Amino acid sequence: MIIGTVRGDIVSTIQHPFYNGRRMLVVEKENFEGKPSGYIIAIDGGVGAGVGDRVLIVDEGTGARQIIGDPKVPLRSIIVGVIDHIETGA
Amino acid sequence: MIIGTVRGDIVSTIQHPFYNGRRMLVVEKENFEGKPSGYIIAIDGGVGAGVGDRVLIVDEGTGARQIIGDPKVPLRSIIVGVIDHIETGA
Amino acid sequence: MIIGTVRGDIVSTIQHPFYNGRRMLVVEKENFEGKPSGYIIAIDGGVGAGVGDRVLIVDEGTGARQIIGDPKVPLRSIIVGVIDHIETGA
Amino acid sequence: MIIGTVRGDIVSTIQHPFYNGRRMLVVEKENFEGKPSGYIIAIDGGVGAGVGDRVLIVDEGTGARQIIGDPKVPLRSIIVGVIDHIETGA
């Protein structure tokens, strides 16, 4: 799983019916030091993520479809949590 | 899922029968700042994408096959939407 | 499979129910020379990994779900071993 | 899917039985400008690709196994077409 910060929404009028009414979020991934490292487009898996939230993403189709509850969905990346903070050290 | 811009069509006379009559599009991926970042070959998943369109791609075989409606297709990347714009900010 | 060192825990109050009560660990991956090379978020697959442990990770959804024993879990990365050392040379 | 050019054959006397009698091709991947960008080992999916051919590759296990017609094959990358040329421009 990977971490990133929500930066925006994708607006798309022509698309596969599955995506109608679903928010497609642009998430900027971060590296170990918390710096930007590319992006990924993900759907909110029911956690209500908004712009600025630091989120946990599962980037794997089968797992993503389990959350949606439909095994026939064209999907790969889904937000499964909003991160409060990371605790480090022994 | 990832974002990119359609740049062209692949013309291939010798190929697996599944690809006969299907458009294989060359899509230039973009990074978070919208700059080019490699490419991917994808099939149009019924959204009518053309050269110059900014598109949303699902790069995962099972999801791609669901759109085609055939679980036996050798396929990984499919275009599922044409992007109008991206809304950012809180 | 990949190798890394556990650096911390993710604390997340809003998340998919599957993750309730499970430790999500931040693992810093390492390259062939043992130097840091990005990170991955993984769940402990029953080996009791803690901060500072060098671990073996399977980064593949189906395999990860087998360990959890639930085929419907949104999951991709799981820790399957704690590494003592690596033996090299012929 | 990705594009590359066939550069050679792998000769291997000790291998999994599935690979007996099959050609394993070394394919040099190319980036958007057509320049070399790493490599991949792929099996010919029935298109008769040879050294110097520019090919289309599906890098996904389930799709690759569909072409071989055997769901139990240890396989990930397969050549599904020989590319004539790429048409660009609007």
Place this chain on the structure above:
Amino acid sequence: MIIGTVRGDIVSTIQHPFYNGRRMLVVEKENFEGKPSGYIIAIDGGVGAGVGDRVLIVDEGTGARQIIGDPKVPLRSIIVGVIDHIETGA
């Protein structure tokens, strides 16, 4: 599929039961010119690979599990062949 050279064994006393009694090999991947390019941890798929051997690896969970003969194994990378040499040129 990818190519690399076996560099060592991982010794791990705490691990998922599946890995008991199995050799986990550290394989240094190589790029198209044969130079080092990162590493991967793989299990020997019955070809008897040892340190110094140049090997062919399938990095895909379902294919790897087929070789082991157990669909419930947490596994992604497996060595399927020992490479003698690569033949290039038309």
